[in-house]
Amino acid sequence: MAASSSPPIMVNSCTGKMGHATAEAVVRAGLQLVPVSFTGASEAVAVGNVGVSGIPVELVHPDERQSAMQNLKAQYPGLVLIDFTLPSVVNDNVAFYARNGIPFVVGTTGGDREQLMQDARAGNSYAVIAPQMGKQVVAFQATLELMAQQFPGAFAGYKLEVTESHQRQKADTSGTAKAVIASIAKLGAPISEDDIVKVRDASTQTERLGVPEEHLGGHAFHTYRLTSGDGDVEFVFQHNVCGRSIYAEGTVDAALFLAKKVAEGSEQRIFDMIDVLKAGAMR
Numbered sequence: 001m002a003a004s005s006s007p008p009i010m011v012n013s014c015t016g017k018m019g020h021a022t023a024e025a026v027v028r029a030g031l032q033l034v035p036v037s038f039t040g041a042s043e044a045v046a047v048g049n050v051g052v053s054g055i056p057v058e059l060v061h062p063d064e065r066q067s068a069m070q071n072l073k074a075q076y077p078g079l080v081l082i083d084f085t086l087p088s089v090v091n092d093n094v095a096f097y098a099r100n101g102i103p104f105v106v107g108t109t110g111g112d113r114e115q116l117m118q119d120a121r122a123g124n125s126y127a128v129i130a131p132q133m134g135k136q137v138v139a140f141q142a143t144l145e146l147m148a149q150q151f152p153g154a155f156a157g158y159k160l161e162v163t164e165s166h167q168r169q170k171a172d173t174s175g176t177a178k179a180v181i182a183s184i185a186k187l188g189a190p191i192s193e194d195d196i197v198k199v200r201d202a203s204t205q206t207e208r209l210g211v212p213e214e215h216l217g218g219h220a221f222h223t224y225r226l227t228s229g230d231g232d233v234e235f236v237f238q239h240n241v242c243g244r245s246i247y248a249e250g251t252v253d254a255a256l257f258l259a260k261k262v263a264e265g266s267e268q269r270i271f272d273m274i275d276v277l278k279a280g281a282m283r
């Protein structure tokens with residue numbers, strides 16, 4: 001494997017909101033953005049390319065991606081892929097990356113997560129896979145997980161209520177919320193993923209949750225409320241994010257971390273963002 005502390009980075013898809021923000025963060029970090037991006041079959045492809053910080057990035061239709069991949073592997077040794085696509089295509093993409101033996105970072109949520117992990121493992125892939133890339137939110141997740149390990153059942157008998165609010169177009173239930181309830185379940189207050197309340201309408205977002213009008217198109221407001229059986233005690237954990245730069249910066253950290261792991265020939269090959277944070281690899 002090519003050793004690289006400064007790997008060429010390809011972002012799929014630069015036509016999407018997170019993909020574009022991440023590609024911009026790659027450029028901001030002074031790293032080499034591969035000027036090619038796999039994208040969906042929508043009309044965006046008709047445009048042929050998309051500009052990222054003034055760099056024209058060629059768009060590749062799913063039908064063309066295998067032949068493009070051959071060229072990219074030859075042209076960009078040490079390549080790291082980043083995937084911010086859609087829950088409906090993430091499994092197919094991960095299987096494709098794994099088949100091609102390229103290290104990858106997956107921020108895309110949803111899809112069949114068990115299958116996704118299975119495909120990454122079957123390909124013996126180097127990968128960072130996480131539903132949340134924002135450093136401080138990852139630290140919160142890590143803290144909850146530590147609390148669950150140290151004090152399992154500490155919240156037994158408590159009732160958990162979870163609300164997540166995102167931009168109208170978000171198809172799936174928050175992957176972060178799903179991960180957080182898995183930790184809270186170990187603390188003794190389990191709920192089903194179906195019980196997570198999804199808010200997607202603008203009036204509830206602005207009037208009830210306080211989402212600023214200008215961030216209706218890009219926000220992630222999460223509230224986890226734990227109430228004791230008798231109603232006398234309440235804990236509320238909340239993280240409210242406007243915009244996408246917190247995730248884009250964290251994703252660049254993940255790509256650099258992964259390139260280092262490849263260069264070291266690390267035995268562990270699959271990581272999450274808690275691993276990246278613990279390694280002190282988040283700026």
Ligand SMILES: NC(=O)C1=CN([C@@H]2O[C@H](COP(=O)(O)OP(=O)(O)OC[C@H]3O[C@@H](n4cnc5c(N)ncnc54)[C@H](OP(=O)(O)O)[C@@H]3O)[C@@H](O)[C@H]2O)C=CC1
Nearest residue numbers: 013015016017018038039040042085107108109131132133
């Ligand atoms: N881990 C984290 O920290 C974060 C994760 N996310 C997750 O990232 C994902 C993307 O979110 P967001 O950017 O808002 O979504 P968008 O809808 O803005 O972008 C999705 C992009 O995927 C493209 N796409 C569709 N099919 C394919 C394909 N087969 N190959 C490559 N690209 C394809 C679409 O292109 P086209 O229009 O041509 O179909 C579109 O540009 C979601 O799952 C979201 O939950 C978001 C924020 C943070």
Ligand SMILES: O=C(O)C1=N[C@H](C(=O)O)C[C@H](O)C1
Nearest residue numbers: 109131170174175176177220
């Ligand atoms: O789609 C988004 O925007 C986000 N998705 C991730 C999730 O599903 O948890 C992370 C963050 O909430 C933003």
